[in-house]
Amino acid sequence: xxxxxxxxxxxxxxxxxxxxxxxxxxxxxxxxxxxxxxxxxxxxxxxxxxxxxxxxxxxxxxxxxxxxxxxxxxxxxxxxxxxxxxxxxxxxxxxxxxxxxxxxxxxxxxxxxxxxxxxxxxxxxxxxxxxxxxxxxxxxxxxxxxxxxxxxxxxxxxxxxxxxxxxxxxxxxxxxx
Numbered sequence: 001x002x003x004x005x006x007x008x009x010x011x012x013x014x015x016x017x018x019x020x021x022x023x024x025x026x027x028x029x030x031x032x033x034x035x036x037x038x039x040x041x042x043x044x045x046x047x048x049x050x051x052x053x054x055x056x057x058x059x060x061x062x063x064x065x066x067x068x069x070x071x072x073x074x075x076x077x078x079x080x081x082x083x084x085x086x087x088x089x090x091x092x093x094x095x096x097x098x099x100x101x102x103x104x105x106x107x108x109x110x111x112x113x114x115x116x117x118x119x120x121x122x123x124x125x126x127x128x129x130x131x132x133x134x135x136x137x138x139x140x141x142x143x144x145x146x147x148x149x150x151x152x153x154x155x156x157x158x159x160x161x162x163x164x165x166x167x168x169x170x171x172x173x174x175x176x177x
Contacts, residue, residue: 009088103136
């Protein structure tokens with residue numbers, strides 16, 4: 001039984017990416033899953049001055065410890081103007097300062113969604129290239145376009161996308177064994 005940490009790269013209380021994470025984790029059996037709602041985890045904007053003055057928050061250390069205790073990470077990233085949100089980039093900046101290899105040995109199912117036709121693929125691509133720098137292994141990716149047309153809280157509605165999601169999840173779970 002693998003330990004899996006699951007969260008979205010969004011701090012929105014109405015995050016559609018967190019809804020995708022919750023659906024994805026509901027399909028996982030026989031693993032220890034911990035979900036984090038990042039709307040409950042505010043972080044000040046990173047700066048070297050802030051780091052020197054106040055160091056690392058307990059919340060940041062706790063997040064790093066949770067990530068490092070996990071065998072796998074289910075992560076869905078949002079997109080603002082074709083890139084990851086400033087919030088999530090800030091989280092990565094803080095984590096990488098605390099421990100450059102904070103993802104060492106962690107297998108990642110990387111997902112994204114948006115209301116648009118591209119499904120936040122711009123953000124997904126940026127994060128897919130970034131996480132290996134911190135030691136993460138991207139096992140597979142999945143992008144859900146047209147969230148509001150293709151999603152309900154209990155299922156992905158489009159059959160082709162549903163099969164693609166199931167395949168990505170199974171590939172990730174197989175990599176944890």
